[in-house]
Amino acid sequence: xxxxxxxxxxxxxxxxxxxxxxxxxxxxxxxxxxxxxxxxxxxxxxxxxxxxxxxxxxxxxxxxxxxxxxxxxxxxxxxxxxxxxxxxxxxxxxxxxxxxxxxxxxxxxxxxxxxxxxxxxxxxxxxxxxxxxxxxxxxxxxxxxxxxxxxxxxxxxxxxxxxxxxxxxxxxxxxxxxxxxxxxxxxxxxxxxxxxxxxxxxxxxxxxxxxxxxxxxxxxxxxxxxxxxxxxxxxxxxxxxxxxxxxxxxxxxxxxxxxxxxxxxxxxxxxxxxxxxxxxxxxxxxxxxxxxxxxxxxxxxxxxx
Numbered sequence: 001x002x003x004x005x006x007x008x009x010x011x012x013x014x015x016x017x018x019x020x021x022x023x024x025x026x027x028x029x030x031x032x033x034x035x036x037x038x039x040x041x042x043x044x045x046x047x048x049x050x051x052x053x054x055x056x057x058x059x060x061x062x063x064x065x066x067x068x069x070x071x072x073x074x075x076x077x078x079x080x081x082x083x084x085x086x087x088x089x090x091x092x093x094x095x096x097x098x099x100x101x102x103x104x105x106x107x108x109x110x111x112x113x114x115x116x117x118x119x120x121x122x123x124x125x126x127x128x129x130x131x132x133x134x135x136x137x138x139x140x141x142x143x144x145x146x147x148x149x150x151x152x153x154x155x156x157x158x159x160x161x162x163x164x165x166x167x168x169x170x171x172x173x174x175x176x177x178x179x180x181x182x183x184x185x186x187x188x189x190x191x192x193x194x195x196x197x198x199x200x201x202x203x204x205x206x207x208x209x210x211x212x213x214x215x216x217x218x219x220x221x222x223x224x225x226x227x228x229x230x231x232x233x234x235x236x237x238x239x240x241x242x243x244x245x246x247x248x249x250x251x252x253x254x255x256x257x258x259x260x261x262x263x264x265x266x267x268x269x270x271x272x273x274x275x276x277x278x279x280x281x282x283x284x285x286x287x288x289x290x291x292x293x294x295x296x297x298x299x300x301x302x303x304x305x
Contacts, residue, residue, distance in 0.1 A: 005041075005048030007279035009034045012086045015248050018151050018224050033079035048083070053097045056080065090252075114253045118240055119145055125238035126230075132197035136213065136222075137230050139187075139194040144247060146187035147171075148254035148272050151224045151247035157212040159198075162191050173273040181271065255280070 013031060016022040022030070034048065040059045041051050059080070063073040077098075084098045091113065114122070123145070127138035144154055153171050161169050165188060169181040183191070202209050203216040211221035228247060235245040255268050269280040 004050075004278055004281065005038055006276065007281060008049055008087055008092060009038075009083070010276075010279050011090075011248075012083050014150070015086060015246075019228060019246050019248060021225055029075065030079050030082075033076045034083060036076060037080050049092075051097050053095075053099075056084075056097045113256060114240075114244065114249060116257055118238070119250075119253055119257075121238040122231075122234055122240060122245065126234040128237065129234070132194075132200050135190075135194045135197050136201065137234060139190040140213065140222075140227060141231070141234070141250065142187040142190040143183070144250040145254050146184045147181035148251050148268075149181060150251060150273075151227060154247075155211075155213060155222055155224055155227065158210050159212050160210070162195070162212060165192065171273070174275075177273065179270065179273045 009031070012034075013027055016030060017027055037059055038048050040062060041047060041055055044055055044058070046052075046055050060077055063076055066073075068076075081098045084093070084096045087093050088096050123138055123141050126141050127134045129137055140154060143149060143157075144151070147169060149169075149171065150173065153173060156172075157169070166183065167188070168183055170178055171181045172178050198212075198214070202214050203220070206214070206220065209220055213222040214220060215222045215226070217223065224247065231245055231247065231250075232242040235242040251272070255272060258268050258271075259265065265277065265280060269277050272280060274280045
């Protein structure tokens with residue numbers, strides 16, 4: 001797959017892996033299902049991103065006509081429906097073509113975009129938890145929001161990554177590729193505060209635990225699922241609907257707020273560790289007024305003499 005639909009599919013699969021802890025086999029099946037749908041749509045000059053209800057209905061009909069087993073055809077329909085529910089929830093489309101929705105539903109989910117003020121409230125609520133629990137959660141939220149880390153990258157950070165109070169992290173992302181993730185002063189301060197308390201969270205007999213966020217579990221480090229649970233609790237404390245908050249949404253906020261501040265899309269692509277610029281484009285929820293302002297002030301013909 002290529003283009004915007006590819007970026008949406010990648011984001012969907014990442015969400016399924018991290019937030020719903022989908023098994024590897026499930027993710028592989030979903031990837032194949034979405035690629036199959038994309039192949040059919042491409043034959044009609046469409047993409048997952050711009051397919052209409054008629055095209056999706058035709059694809060569903062085609063599944064039955066191909067002689068696929070009922071289980072396979074059912075799974076492919078379910079995968080596409082889940083994909084479009086995710087897309088609708090993110091606000092990337094205003095309709096769900098897999099359910100023949102011709103107009104936005106009343107009461108449809110709000111796009112999962114947090115304002116800067118909401119992020120500030122979330123960080124404050126995280127830090128307000130008791131003792132080291134608050135310092136740990138605030139540190140994790142600060143790191144994701146400051147650097148756009150994936151939750152899998154955050155929980156896999158070794159203690160050595162923050163030795164000597166670095167101005168950036170060296171992160172190993174998808175495919176084993178390394179990238180630099182800059183840290184602002186707020187994130188560095190949060191790390192320093194957490195390190196003062198980290199020893200109290202070491203499992204008994206595990207003084208040599210190598211992870212920045214240790215745990216008593218089998219993995220010896222805090223899991224993405226546990227972090228998501230703690231994040232939900234902090235959101236509720238901050239007066240924010242937990243359904244609008246997740247590790248993915250914090251990464252989304254990092255990219256969105258950078259772009260709203262005027263950052264170049266290619267720079268954001270590098271910071272997020274995206275191989276394809278199309279994947280980065282799905283994070284743009286920049287207001288039309290901001291885009292108009294950029295054209296007016298940056299384009300030669302838009303400048304006033």
